[in-house]
Amino acid sequence: EPEVTQTPSHQVTQMGQEVILRCVPISNHLYFYWYRQILGQKVEFLVSFYNNEISEKSEIFDDQFSVERPDGSNFTLKIRSTKLEDSAMYFCASSDSFNQPQHFGDGTRLSIL
Amino acid sequence: RKEVEQDPGPFNVPEGATVAFNCTYSNSASQSFFWYRQDCRKEPKLLMSVYSSGNEDGRFTAQLNRASQYISLLIRDSKLSDSATYLCVVKEGSQGNLIFGKGTKLSVKP
Numbered sequence: 001e002p003e004v005t006q007t008p009s010h011q012v013t014q015m016g017q018e019v020i021l022r023c024v025p026i027s028n029h030l031y032f033y034w035y036r037q038i039l040g041q042k043v044e045f046l047v048s049f050y051n052n053e054i055s056e057k058s059e060i061f062d063d064q065f066s067v068e069r070p071d072g073s074n075f076t077l078k079i080r081s082t083k084l085e086d087s088a089m090y091f092c093a094s095s096d097s098f099n100q101p102q103h104f105g106d107g108t109r110l111s112i113l
Numbered sequence: 114r115k116e117v118e119q120d121p122g123p124f125n126v127p128e129g130a131t132v133a134f135n136c137t138y139s140n141s142a143s144q145s146f147f148w149y150r151q152d153c154r155k156e157p158k159l160l161m162s163v164y165s166s167g168n169e170d171g172r173f174t175a176q177l178n179r180a181s182q183y184i185s186l187l188i189r190d191s192k193l194s195d196s197a198t199y200l201c202v203v204k205e206g207s208q209g210n211l212i213f214g215k216g217t218k219l220s221v222k223p
Contacts, residue, residue, distance in 0.1 A: 033210065043157060043213040048206070055208035091156055098209045101147060104156040 002026045004105035006092050012111045013082055021077045021108045023092030032075045033093040033102060034067065036060070043091065049075065079110075087112045115140045119201050119214035127222055130191045134217045136184040136201030145204035146177055148186050150197040151216060157200055160186075191221045 005024045013019045025032050034046040048055040049067055057065075066078045075094075079086055089109050093102040116139045126132050138146075146163035161168065163175040163184055174187040184201055198216035205212050 031208065035211070042215040043151075043200070043211075045210040045212065048208040048210050050208055056206045056210055058210075089154070093211075095209070099145065101159045101162060102209070102211060103159070106156045109154075 004092055004094055004103055006090075006105035006108050008108060009106070010109045010111070012113065015084055015112050016081050019079050019082055019110065021079075021090050021092075021110070023075045023077070023105055024073050025075055025092065025094030026096070026103060027073070029094035029096045029103075031055075031095045031098060031102075032067075032069070033095075034077045035091045035093065035104075036088040037091065037107075038085075038088045046077070082110075082112045084112050086110060115203075115205055115212055117201050117203050117212050117214035119199075119217050121215055121217060123218040123220055125220045125222060126191055128191055128193060130221075131187065131189050132191055132219060133188075134186045134199050134201075134219075136186075136214055138182050138184065138201075138203045138212075140203070140205065140212075141179075141182060143182075143203045143205060145209070146184050147202040147204070147211075148173075148175060148184075149200040149202055149213075151200055152197050157202075157213075160199070188219075191219075193221050193223065195219060196221045 032049040037043045047057040089107045092105045095102045148160040149157040167176045172189045176185045200216045201214040
């Protein structure tokens with residue numbers, strides 16, 4: 001069964017540094033998403049991406065965040081200057097249409113020191 | 114603010130038990146509903162979509178009451194492998210971003 005893959009599985013970064021989280025969505029999917037989950041809290045929507053542009057973003061997704069689809073397969077989330085409160089699991093998800101369920105990657109654990 | 118509320122549990126049940134989870138959502142315009150399960154420190158995995166007429170998948174039955182903005186999940190004949198956190202999820206926005214509940218933790222004991 002095709003799956004969403006994410007790298008790295010764990011990223012440790014000093015506060016203030018830039019970090020890029022990578023995702024390879026399922027190949028025929030068109031809608032891409034990033035979510036995060038702070039330890040012990042609920043999964044929260046960050047951003048959706050369709051047709052090479054951001055479709056929607058939450059209030060969490062401020063100017064420090066950006067997304068990109070640099071080629072036909074990768075979908076990245078960049079945090080420009082990380083803060084301690086950015087420590088969380090970051091999940092990428094994709095779906096083949098707006099009405100279909102989203103499939104999640106196994107996440108990147110981001111730890112900010 | 115759009116919210117999805119769930120009883121956090123934990124629900125501790127013996128193998129073979131029937132257990133039910135409930136969920137309410139705040140946005141009456143929501144159109145799509147799901148149950149996901151999440152194992153400890155893992156990604157959410159789709160368990161089933163929830164349809165207006167109710168739907169069943171093996172031991173799992175989901176119900177939706179739009180008038181009450183209420184979603185339920187029934188698990189029959191619980192297995193040890195059903196132990197997980199069950200997430201009630203509502204699709205929002207023009208591009209389908211998901212709003213998650215905090216989840217209900219289920220622990221099935223031998």
